[in-house]
Amino acid sequence: MPKKAKPKTCPTCGAEFIPVIYGMPGSELFEAEERGEVVLGGCVPDFGPTVTWYCKGNPRHRIEEDRRGRLTVVESQDDDDLDFG
Numbered sequence: 001m002p003k004k005a006k007p008k009t010c011p012t013c014g015a016e017f018i019p020v021i022y023g024m025p026g027s028e029l030f031e032a033e034e035r036g037e038v039v040l041g042g043c044v045p046d047f048g049p050t051v052t053w054y055c056k057g058n059p060r061h062r063i064e065e066d067r068r069g070r071l072t073v074v075e076s077q078d079d080d081d082l083d084f085g
């Protein structure tokens with residue numbers, strides 16, 4: 001398996017990326033989410049590309065991972081209700 005690589009900062013706006021954690025989080029992860037260090041994604045999606053990183057500057061900027069593990073920077077039109085404070 002090739003190691004996943006992601007841009008250090010958002011190529012669109014230059015902000016940091018925040019990892020999305022799927023599955024059942026423990027209390028440490030809830031605390032990390034409150035600090036804005038991670039986004040909790042809930043259950044693992046069954047199909048389609050999975051958002052694995054959100055841009056801290058604009059949650060429409062995100063990195064998706066497809067079923068082959070390839071990472072793609074996308075600018076979504078979806079207005080997900082994320083607030084990184």
Ligand SMILES: [Zn+2]
Pocket residue numbers: 010011012013014015055056057058061
């Ligand atoms: Zn961005």
